[in-house]
Amino acid sequence: MAQHxxxxxxxxxxxxxxxxxxxxxxxxxxxxxxxxxIVGKIKNQQLTSEHYEPEIKARIDLEQNxxxxx
Amino acid sequence: MxxxxxxxxxxxxxxxxxxxxxxxxxxxxxxxxSETVKESVKQDQSDTEQNVExxxxxxxxxxESMTTDQEIVLTKxxxxxxxxxxxxxRCSVCAKGTGHSQTELKQIAEEFTQKLTQCFVYDKxxxxxxxxxFQVVNEEVSEDESIRIHVRRWMD
Numbered sequence: 001m002a003q004h005x006x007x008x009x010x011x012x013x014x015x016x017x018x019x020x021x022x023x024x025x026x027x028x029x030x031x032x033x034x035x036x037x038i039v040g041k042i043k044n045q046q047l048t049s050e051h052y053e054p055e056i057k058a059r060i061d062l063e064q065n066x067x068x069x070x
Numbered sequence: 071m072x073x074x075x076x077x078x079x080x081x082x083x084x085x086x087x088x089x090x091x092x093x094x095x096x097x098x099x100x101x102x103x104s105e106t107v108k109e110s111v112k113q114d115q116s117d118t119e120q121n122v123e124x125x126x127x128x129x130x131x132x133x134e135s136m137t138t139d140q141e142i143v144l145t146k147x148x149x150x151x152x153x154x155x156x157x158x159x160r161c162s163v164c165a166k167g168t169g170h171s172q173t174e175l176k177q178i179a180e181e182f183t184q185k186l187t188q189c190f191v192y193d194k195x196x197x198x199x200x201x202x203x204f205q206v207v208n209e210e211v212s213e214d215e216s217i218r219i220h221v222r223r224w225m226d
Binding site: 001002003004005006007008009010011012013014015016017018019020021022023024027028029031032035036038039040041042043044045046047048061062065066 | 198
């Protein structure tokens with residue numbers, strides 16, 4: 001079981017800052033896409049070291065779970 | 071780590087969803103919802119009454135769930151705010167009041183639209199997080215009025 005954490009800050013003006021932790025490889029991009037579908041436009045995105053770690057089939061499962069089409 | 075992203079909100083929602091966010095923003099700012107549905111009637115404006123209208127540019131109020139000329143009227147003292155769907159389908163906020171300058175009214179309207187946006191985004195994010203079985207680990211409001219939410223889920 002992998003632990004996925006998301007820390008979301010909604011500023012006074014409504015701008016959203018999200019920090020996705022625990023999602024390896026392209027899985028974090030799946031979360032990014034999902035959040036943009038909920039909130040709005042991605043203004044800025046930075047990938048951290050975890051993004052470059054190997055992903056297994058977790059990303060496909062996550063996409064299906066979040067209902068995102070590739 | 072994973073990813074860090076910044077998102078600019080876009081308000082797309084039905085009139086009931088907008089209404090819920092308006093109620094939240096009104097409560098936070100000490101505004102009273104005086105009317106929830108009102109026929110759009112041209113009213114006489116006195117010489118001393120100022121009027122400022124702001125449009126939420128990145129907004130779209132879905133029209134299927136509302137009748138025409140629906141609006142919400144909020145009051146605080148002698149200031150009145152009207153939230154409505156304009157002709158282009160966008161959400162707009164009109165502030166007016168006697169004895170207040172255009173600058174003051176604009177400031178109040180801007181403050182309200184920001185709070186409305188924050189409430190709308192919060193409601194939507196929390197609803198979607200719950201739908202995807204995220205557990206809320208922590209939630210707090212900071213001194214700068216931002217809302218911090220920490221959620222977690224377990225994946226096979």
